[in-house]
Amino acid sequence: DAGVTQSPTHLIKTRGQQVTLRCSPKSGHDTVSWYQQALGQGPQFIFQYYEEEERQRGNFPDRFSGHQFPNYSSELNVNALLLGDSALYLCASSPGQGLGGGEKLFFGSGTQLSVL
Amino acid sequence: AQTVTQSQPEMSVQEAETVTLSCTYDTSESDYYLFWYKQPPSRQMILVIRQEAYKQQNATENRFSVNFQKAAKSFSLKISDSQLGDAAMYFCASAISGTYKYIFGTGTRLKVLA
Numbered sequence: 547d548a549g550v551t552q553s554p555t556h557l558i559k560t561r562g563q564q565v566t567l568r569c570s571p572k573s574g575h576d577t578v579s580w581y582q583q584a585l586g587q588g589p590q591f592i593f594q595y596y597e598e599e600e601r602q603r604g605n606f607p608d609r610f611s612g613h614q615f616p617n618y619s620s621e622l623n624v625n626a627l628l629l630g631d632s633a634l635y636l637c638a639s640s641p642g643q644g645l646g647g648g649e650k651l652f653f654g655s656g657t658q659l660s661v662l
Numbered sequence: 663a664q665t666v667t668q669s670q671p672e673m674s675v676q677e678a679e680t681v682t683l684s685c686t687y688d689t690s691e692s693d694y695y696l697f698w699y700k701q702p703p704s705r706q707m708i709l710v711i712r713q714e715a716y717k718q719q720n721a722t723e724n725r726f727s728v729n730f731q732k733a734a735k736s737f738s739l740k741i742s743d744s745q746l747g748d749a750a751m752y753f754c755a756s757a758i759s760g761t762y763k764y765i766f767g768t769g770t771r772l773k774v775l776a
Contacts, residue, residue, distance in 0.1 A: 577762075589764075602763055604763060648757060653699075
């Protein structure tokens with residue numbers, strides 16, 4: 547049983563460019579959350595997708611957008627990249643219609659994004 | 663506002679000994695959940711233990727246990743019989759019931775000495 551998979555593992559972009567990160571949830575999971583982890587910090591919630599819709603969003607600008615597909619996989623898009631967007635981007639999936647708060651999150655190994 | 667604070671950037675423990683990692687949190691909600699996640703060099707966050715705030719009994723998972731002090735808003739993790747494989751970053755997190763946003767602390771790096 548494959549866990550949460552993310553691609554690519556590493557990515558280098560320049561300021562102003564756009565990037566798309568991908569996530570496949572654990573089998574049987576229908577809810578996907580994205581987190582940004584800056585160096586030396588804990589993960590910060592970007593948003594969560596359920597039934598192909600953004601259900602909750604953290605304090606991130608509109609440059610951060612996402613999508614969830616019918617097979618529950620998800621993409622995170624970041625436009626007009628800034629140096630401060632350099633971070634590890636983690637995807638997490640959870641089961642059970644995302645009942646909210648308390649469900650166990652299963653994380654991928656992340657995509658390390660470097661913006662030069 | 664919901665906050666999670668880990669005041670120990672780094673801790674060390676001898677193999678087979680016991681270590682306690684500290685975490686305090688703040689929330690005005692009465693129904694919430696608390697977690698400890700482990701992040702090894704592979705970067706994948708792994709759930710160590712989960713506590714439901716309405717349960718007074720402290721959660722345990724094999725060598726891992728918590729000391730949940732609701733009034734003090736404290737949630738410490740005790741690792742018994744420490745093993746080399748326990749070396750990692752440990753993050754404390756909270757989530758309010760009915761929401762989907764998890765708040766993480768800044769982490770504690772645990773070193774296990776042979």
